[in-house]
Amino acid sequence: MIGRGIFQNPYAFEPIPQPHSTRDMLELLRYQVDLYDQFIGLGLQGHFAPLQRFFKIYVRGMRHAAELRNELMQTKTTDDVRAIIDRLEAKLPAD
Known part of the structure; x- marks a missing residue:
């Protein structure tokens, strides 16, 4: 199924495929x-698991991906996820 390609590459439906950075x-x-908070997550405690299933898609190919994925899977809120993203972005070289 073509739709499942999105679970390997979130950019699978780009008109012109290109490499994407961390x-x-x-x-x-x-x-x-952010979309999760806007449409699903606000005020819904205990409904965080559907978001977590996507974490592996985003970290695939990153340095220390297994450890990062495990850390993301331990999160309980979207704010926890944002804190990890902030920390990782701070370590990346400036564009």
């Missing part, structure tokens, strides 16, 4: 977390 992936994860 920063791109973190920005896209932040965007998904």
Whole structure:
């Protein structure tokens, strides 16, 4: 199924495929977390697991991906996820 390609590469449906940096992936994860809060997560305690299933997609190919994925899976809130994203972005070289 073509739709499942998104679970390997969140940019699978780009008109012209191109490489994406770690920063791109973190920005896209932040965007998904923001959308989660906007449409699903606010006020819904205990409904965080559906978001967590996507973490592996974003960290695939990053340095120390397994440790990062485990850290993200331990989060309980979108604010926890944002804190990890902030920490990782601070370590990236400036564009």
